[in-house]
Amino acid sequence: MVDAFIENPLLLLFVVAGLGYGVGSIRIRGSNLGVAAVLFVGLGVGGLSPELHIPDIIIFLGLAMFVYTIGLSSGPSFFATFRQRGSRDIIFVIVMLTLSASIAFGLHFLFHFDASTTSGLYAGSTTNTPALAGLLDAISNANLGNTAAKSMSERAVIGYSLSYPMGVIGVMIAINVMHRLLKIDYLAEERELKQKYPVRQTVTSKTVEVTQPDVTGIPLRDLKRQLQANVVFGRLVRGDETLLTNYDTTLQVGDQVALVADEEEIERVTPLLGKNMPFRLSSDRSEYDTRRIFVSNPDIAGERLSTLNLNERFAAIITRVRRGDIDLLANSKLVLELGDRVRFVARRQDIPKISKLFGDSYDALSRINLLSFGLGMALGLLLGMITFQLPGDASFKLGFAGGPIIVALILGALRRTGPIVWTLPYSANLTLRQIGLILLLAGVGVNSGHTFVDTVAQGSGGIIFLAGTIISFITAIATLFIGYKLLKIPFSFLTGMVASQPAVLDFALEKAGNKLPNIGFTLMLPVSLITKIVYVQFLFALLR
Numbered sequence: 424m425v426d427a428f429i430e431n432p433l434l435l436l437f438v439v440a441g442l443g444y445g446v447g448s449i450r451i452r453g454s455n456l457g458v459a460a461v462l463f464v465g466l467g468v469g470g471l472s473p474e475l476h477i478p479d480i481i482i483f484l485g486l487a488m489f490v491y492t493i494g495l496s497s498g499p500s501f502f503a504t505f506r507q508r509g510s511r512d513i514i515f516v517i518v519m520l521t522l523s524a525s526i527a528f529g530l531h532f533l534f535h536f537d538a539s540t541t542s543g544l545y546a547g548s549t550t551n552t553p554a555l556a557g558l559l560d561a562i563s564n565a566n567l568g569n570t571a572a573k574s575m576s577e578r579a580v581i582g583y584s585l586s587y588p589m590g591v592i593g594v595m596i597a598i599n600v601m602h603r604l605l606k607i608d609y610l611a612e613e614r615e616l617k618q619k620y621p622v623r624q625t626v627t628s629k630t631v632e633v634t635q636p637d638v639t640g641i642p643l644r645d646l647k648r649q650l651q652a653n654v655v656f657g658r659l660v661r662g663d664e665t666l667l668t669n670y671d672t673t674l675q676v677g678d679q680v681a682l683v684a685d686e687e688e689i690e691r692v693t694p695l696l697g698k699n700m701p702f703r704l705s706s707d708r709s710e711y712d713t714r715r716i717f718v719s720n721p722d723i724a725g726e727r728l729s730t731l732n733l734n735e736r737f738a739a740i741i742t743r744v745r746r747g748d749i750d751l752l753a754n755s756k757l758v759l760e761l762g763d764r765v766r767f768v769a770r771r772q773d774i775p776k777i778s779k780l781f782g783d784s785y786d787a788l789s790r791i792n793l794l795s796f797g798l799g800m801a802l803g804l805l806l807g808m809i810t811f812q813l814p815g816d817a818s819f820k821l822g823f824a825g826g827p828i829i830v831a832l833i834l835g836a837l838r839r840t841g842p843i844v845w846t847l848p849y850s851a852n853l854t855l856r857q858i859g860l861i862l863l864l865a866g867v868g869v870n871s872g873h874t875f876v877d878t879v880a881q882g883s884g885g886i887i888f889l890a891g892t893i894i895s896f897i898t899a900i901a902t903l904f905i906g907y908k909l910l911k912i913p914f915s916f917l918t919g920m921v922a923s924q925p926a927v928l929d930f931a932l933e934k935a936g937n938k939l940p941n942i943g944f945t946l947m948l949p950v951s952l953i954t955k956i957v958y959v960q961f962l963f964a965l966l967r
Contacts, residue, residue, distance in 0.1 A: 429474045436477055439465045439865040458857070458929045461864040466588060469872015477866035483823045485862025489925055490828040490948070491800055492856040495846055497945035498835020499758070505946065513950050515902075515910060516920060520951060523549060523898040524958045530890045531966055536582075538966035539575035543582030544887060546959050548894035550590040550924035551952065554959040555583045561960045584871040585884045586891025593892050594927045597899035598918050598934060605907060607914045609935045614687075616913060616939065625686045626743050626750040628657065630704050633678040634697035644670040652692045655742050655753055657681035657768055658704045658711060665710055667768060669734045679704065683742040684752060712771050715745070718763040719782030721792070724846065725838035729755035737777055739769035747849045749938075758838060762788050762848030788848045791855075795843050799834050803827030825952045832945060860925045912943075919943025923951055 428435040443461030469475050494501075527545040530536070536544065539562060546554040562575050601607075633639065638646060643656055656668040660679040666672070674680065674696070681704040682689055682696075693699050718724060723731065733739040741753040745764040751757060759765070769777055807826025821829065834845035847855070878884030899921045906912040906920070918931035919940030931940040 425472050425475070428468075429472065429476075432477055432481075435468070435475060435869065436481065436862070436865050439468050439869060440861045442468075443865065443868075444861070457933055458860055458864065458926060461861055462591060462868040462926055463588070465865050465868015466872040466875055469869035470876030471872075473873045473877075475869055475873065477869045479866075479870075481862050482866035482870070485859045485864075485866065487800060487804060487823045487827045488855055488859030489863055490824050491803055491831045492847070492852050492859065493941065493945060494828040494831025495799075495835040496849075496852055497941050498832045499838075501832050501942070501945045502836050511910070512912065512920075512946060515906060515912075516947050516950050517954055519898060519902045519905075520549070520954045520958060522901060523894050524962060526894050526897060527890075527962060528966075530893065531962075534886050534890060536887075536890075537575075537578060538963050539579040540582040540887065541966055542959050542963040543579035544586045544890055545894065545962055546579075546955070547583035547586030548590045548593075548891040549898075549951075549955050550587060550895075550927075551955040551959075554955040555579065558959050558963060561963055581874055581878060581884070582887055584874040585878055585887040586894070587867070587871060588875065589888060589892040590895045591924050591926050593895035594899045594921050594924070595930050597896055597903060597921070598927075598931060601900065601903040601907075602914070602934065605904075605914065609915060609937070612913055612915055613935075613937050613939065616915075626683065626752055627686050627689065628681055628683045628703060628742070629689050629693065630679055630681055630700040630702060631693050632697045632700050633674045633676055633680065635695065636676060638696055639674050639676055641673060642670060643668060643672050643674075646674070650692060650695055652684075652695075653688050653752065653754070654682050654684035654692055655740065657683055657740055657742055660704060665704075667711065667734070667738055667740055669740075710770065711768050712774060713766065713768050714774055714778070715764050715766045716778050716781050716783040717785060717788060718759050718761060718765060719784040719787040719848075720780065721761065721842075721844045723781065724759055724761045724844045726759055727755065728753055728757050728759065731780075733767070733769075733777070737769055737773040739767050739773060739777055741765055741767045747853075760838070760846050760849070761844065762850060788850065791847065791851050792844065795845050796847065798843070799830060799845055800827060802834075803830035806830055820956075821952065822956075825949060825956075828945070828952075829949050832949070860929070864926055913939065915939035916943035916946075919945075920947040923948070923955075 428438070440461055443464035444458065446464055447457045447460030524545060527541055527548070530544075531538075531541040539558075542558050543555065546558055558579050562572055562579065638650075641649065646652075647654070656672070658681045659666045659668050659672065661675065661677075668680065679700060680696075682692065684692065728741055733741060743753055743766045744751045744757060744759070745766070746760065746762070753765075765781060767777065803826045804823065805826070806829060807821045807823055809826075810820055838844070838846050846852075875884075879888065902921050903914070903917050906917045907914050912920075915935045915937065916939060918935060919928060920943040922928035922931045922940060922944055928940060928944050932938065
């Protein structure tokens with residue numbers, strides 16, 4: 424069987440991916456490894472023979488696809504977070520990476536490592552493949568001679584391979600430990616942050632009878648501002664007449680109006696307007712009806728709801744937008760994305776016209792726009808190829824991770840440029856992300872497996888393994904504790920910030936039960952990627 428794997432790397436790739444996914448779904452005491460298990464199954468299978476190998480191009484493809492799709496979906500929240508708190512968090516990330524480099528520097532003298540082993544150890548414990556590539560490039564440019572350069576490169580790879588697994592496991596353990604020690608309530612944190620970030624909202628609708636005279640006669644646009652109400656006003660019944668509200672509508676005592684909002688917001692706003700009614704206006708579909716349709720028309724993707732003027736064109740109201748598994752309350756600033764499911768209220772005769780405007784084609788959403796995806800990936804890879812010079816002889820490249828994620832963050836925030844829609848439908852983005860992650864983890868696991876197993880079996884890798892554990896665990900613990908206790912950064916963000924490896928990010932997302940770790944991950948990744956590439960070459964030059 425091993426011979427078949429050696430001769431057919433694609434067979435090997437998918438066997439590891441399938442087994443890893445199966446192992447990752449096994450729950451022990453309520454926890455599981457998830458997709459991270461693909462990495463560990465790859466290490467085990469790769470240990471069977473030194474000839475087992477996944478082509479590097481597959482690993483690089485997986486890495487580029489993963490970070491690009493993450494960047495596309497996180498671009499808007501990345502720049503919003505950066506504007507709110509970016510400089511402080513970026514300085515914090517750099518300080519924590521300086522701590523990890525300092526620990527590696529100290530362990531170098533404690534365990535008497537050579538410069539290449541220490542530098543590889545640092546790259547592995549921080550799970551940074553581009554940093555290893557930068558280190559190998561620095562070794563080849565150090566005028567050491569072929570024999571010495573080859574020996575140092577091998578030791579760098581061994582240091583990287585032995586410390587990489589604990590760079591993943593150590594951070595996962597740190598997240599679990601600090602979650603318990605700090606008594607983190609992910610749901611409470613999600614409720615606190617849901618007004619600012621696109622996480623789950625319990626969007627519901629209720630009917631309210633207006634009884635408060637002080638809210639009457641005020642246009643709804645002004646009333647919402649006065650009450651600081653994050654709600655959508657829907658149908659309105661006045662006597663025997665049923666209307667759809669707009670920004671100029673004014674309420675009168677005795678009106679019955681439908682409110683759509685998060686449950687907590689409705690409970691707050693209802694007594695300010697009047698009293699809750701035991702029925703829903705949405706049940707009456709004699710004149711107005713409700714539909715939920717897909718956004719598949721690229722002409723309106725990337726547009727704000729306010730630019731569509733649905734109320735004026737069709738006398739229609741969008742009440743909520745479902746993105747993935749998250750219900751978002753519709754407001755004028757909400758930007759539509761391909762794959763969104765829009766719920767609206769309109770006259771029955773206008774529903775076909777509105778459906779045509781939005782597209783409402785599941786088949787169209789199943790196709791990936793290869794023009795925008797291919798062009799964006801190409802721009803990212805080109806950026807990753809550029810060599811940046813540092814003081815002295817050192818240089819670095821952003822590589823297959825840094826280039827694509829920086830480009831993706833920018834394109835994701837832009838959403839569209841003229842006729843080109845950069846964002847992908849939610850389902851397509853998630854599928855490409857999962858494929859990229861599995862290609863990356865299976866490849867890294869198999870290619871590092873034999874070196875890892877062989878060195879551990881001989882007993883000579885125990886110290887390197889221990890050193891990698893110390894670096895990854897202490898750095899993660901310090902980041903989570905200082906960030907949460909001193910800087911008051913939400914713990915969900917912090918788990919994404921310490922998740923420099925995609926498997927850890929997947930673990931953090933599963934623990935949090937929401938998408939908030941993605942925000943920390945995308946805020947941290949470009950900065951940490953560049954910082955690690957610089958630090959690993961600095962360590963090598965300093966210790967050589």
